[in-house]
Amino acid sequence: MNSTLFAVTYGKPNKQGYSYQSLLLVLLEKQTKEKSFETPTFSALSFLHRKEQVHTTTMASLHHLPCLLLSLWLTQFPAGFASDASIKATLINPLSCSAKIMTCNASLYHINISLNKEQIASFYSVFPSEVNPIEHNSKQDYLISVPCSCKNISGTVGYFYDTTYKVKPSDTFYDVSNQIYSGQPLSVKEELPKFVPEANFPIHLPCGCVESDSQIVVTYTVQEHDTLSDIGTLLSAKIDNIENMNKNMTENPSFIVVGWVLFVPMEKNGLKTSKTGEPKWIILIGIILAVTLLSISTLILLLYRRRTPEKNVEVPNKSVSRSSKSLAAHRSFSLHNQLLHKENMEDGPVFESDGPVIFGVEQIEEATGYFDETRKIGEGGYGSVYFGVIGEKEVAVKKMKSNSTKEFFAELKVLCKIHHINVVELLGYASGDDHLYLVYEYVQNGSLSEHLHDPLLKGHQPLSWTARTQIALDAAKGIEYIHDHTKARYVHRDIKTSNILLDEGLRAKVADFGLAKLVGRTNEEDIIATRLVGTPGYLPPESVKELQVTHKTDVFAFGVVLVELITGQRALFRDNREPEKMKSLITVIKKIFQDKDPESALEAATDGNLRSNYPMEDIFKMAEIAEWCLSEEAVERPEMREIVVMLSQIMVSSIEWEASLGGNSQVFSGVFNGR
Template sequence: MASFYSVNTSQIQPITRDDSKQDYLVSVPCSCKDVNGTVGYFYDTVYKVKPGDTFLGVSREFYSGQAWQIATEEQLFVAGDTITISLVCGCLEGAGREVVTYTVQDDDTLTKIGELLSANVREIEDLNEKMTKNPNYIDIGWVLFVPMGKRPVASEAPKEGKKHNLPIIIGIALFVTLLSMSMVVLLLIRRKRNLRKIRGDLEAVNGSPSANKISLQSQFLQDKYMEGVASIEFERPLTYSLEEINEATNNFDESRKIGEGGYGTVYIGVLKEREVAIKKMKFSQSKEFFAELKALCKIHHINVVELLGYARGENHLYLIYEYMENGSLSDHLHDPALKGHLPLSWTARARIALDAARGIEYIHDHTKARYVHRDIKTSNILLDQGLGAKVADFGIARLVERSNEEQVVATRLVGTPGYIAPESARELQMTSKTDVFSFGVVLAELVTGQRALIRNSQEPDMMKSLVSV
């Protein structure tokens, strides 16, 4: 643990919870800096990349999901390299008290968090007013800033000069942009035992009465990793056996691989004489797996990629989609010749923009339940044989209630830097307008051919957003 966070063991302090399970506070010095266009408080550590590592996989397994990611991070993940991992920090303006950046865990309440860190619940609410409009409801993965009272009894980290030690918690997945303040933090590391534990995140989804439904009492209930999985009704997707999936992809032959990202690897296959795209995901990505099931089994539109089915194996989960022959919009905009594509004509670009806009409008305004996609970008807009566009990858989509007022989703900061609306980064909130901002960045890429994050000509080591050019 100490090596992952580049600290001495004396900087690590165990904290025992009421359930007798153990967490850890790690004292680290944070500083205000610009990390690829985002100004905030970060702590840098180093990690040596191993074969098969992905940025999100390492972030979740070793850093509890709190590493700040840039759009090109996966491209920089080369086995054998030693890279810098920037971890987010929490702080409190104008106070000498320690503030813990805490990631909500299973069965947490504000009262339990307050007791764990000797904090006042009212102060937690005041410091997190954007995320605790209903203080009785907090969700796993949310980040809360907790003004800690008396430090739990244990050896404290050594002090150097005028530096101060303040706390932050590393829990599940979490990316935060912070205000400009001069602080140092502690990291509370979630117990290792739970890093490999999969929490089922399936909620009941009601389908159309006229639809041909297949009610699935999920077979995952028998798996020890799938706790709390509820029943779900699918209108269209079918369940496939692992044997069918292996046969379709020739046992996931490398020659069948057509894409790879933080949420899985995609292969082309043939199922029942139809070409399909099969996403292979680790069990640790079950949250994204269920999010896509919940969303796409209810969304059917010509400009949204169709989910055909799913499967499970010993260590992996699989989602089966319609195959999009021309890959992603990103492939056609950025170095198309290297990927076997001709440059897009202006007519094709205009049509792609309209198709993507219709898909986004549909999930916002024309479904029974409104969805916020939260990761609209060129690599999540796929093109069919005729260059028709469809919105894809609903792994972090969120359901919101439909009302006369804009529904706000209190959230950890997710999405891809360069596409995230500034107010979402500041306030940790997302609405359908957040997707509209991201789509605006996509339009800028369509017009200019440049990426969402580009090299700063004045500071070559820094990146800046295309929309600020």
């Protein structure tokens, strides 16, 4: 490898003009056999393109140094690299974590090139509703709402949002970073060798949290001609606040370069404009005039009403001529209002739907073929689920009896306020005389339970190990969201494999919030339930013995789900040696770690459908997480955000193991049916 070292001085504006306070060391490396370039090369090119920021030293001959360097650089690297000339420097310094805030909601600024809203949502693993347009210099970019968490990414600690990208044959990490993720992803040296075709590559996007409830942090990539003032206007942020949040970028925060990633504390309600210098007497006169006009208007209105005699208007009784459909709609509306009133009286403030559509019962019936039994795709304790089509959209309709109002409203309250890629989306609802209906997005591959327990009998191929780790991570993110990223903390209370649904790409979504409960965020947040709810085999000791409910109830149940992913067994199953007795996976995992050789015991219990195609080290790590989740004492169990971090590491490790097989193994497909 031949390397050439150049030193370029550049200045930053001050009162005297430009000073020579900074030294940019650019290492340009050329390999003799292949054209590969390190990250500093891109930074160098970006700085050289910004000629107005490159300045002379005391020697006049150095005035042309940028041009000379660029010419020399171009002679060393032929035309094959011209396509990368548009890539700008990206200096990423993640925002430091605060001990007070581990998670929050944040926004990522997407510089749009040629993607539509649905494509952007897919790349960022969010719903299209979380992708909002914003105009910048006469072109449409997007703000993407994401959950932001404090994480340690290979030694880099800060706030991040993680997603994954399926690598295409012609992709490079730098192209994907710049063209899809606006140059914001953190480049992790240890992960880059795994950027290979067909791999699900982890993308770590820096984000930010602030203590102020009136602000949300936007991760923004500096564009051509941007100034701090422009950015502040665009994102409703004060320049001082931007500078304070980005002090680690440079000694002079007002100096910014195209491609830099900044954290912008955006005011949720916009910037308040205050007019100063207005004489007080002008304001006083304005108030007096307004009050006078209001008084005169009121007086005129009163006089008019006194002079106008009241007329008794007879309203003809048209109720006799109303059709039966109108009467049915009226009864439906009345029932709907009664249910709302009843539920609100029992369980807190007035319910407000801020998203789902109110469907008519006729629409629901037509969509499901009048609840044709051949369209039934599921059945639970509170109703049956049917496949349907409304317009051109495939939906799943849960039909519940009208006496299931508590479960009906529990789902409405939670899902109206939750929008996350790993939580099933509620599209709407309807209420009739005898039944209540919830309309969800249709999730194509059914429940995780169907894919784990006797999958071949149910028409599914067994899940590969990598698919299982991705499902575990997805489900953990969904649960973490309802615990930590909503205004109020919710407990699902019925986490199990049959309530985790898999979409077309085998990505998981948490479903069935019929037992969800609102809990506080204080240290004394335990709720005493009036009855035992949940599913046997997933219930923690404190719920069974004392009817206590906390967010650690979900953590315990998730531990059982992890053991199911490892063993392929149900939470409660019959042992072949003792068919008359039911055995619990909770007991199984505890016995494994009590064994003299836990690794061998775990290997013996691992799902035979995996056909020994798995990395034992990662299986063991997931089993350790499961055991931690299943701790007897709730306080000893981890938080879901901790589980997400640990599973993310297992996911990366599993991808590395998968890549080491060279792409010839059937484990690459997610299920055992080849590529």
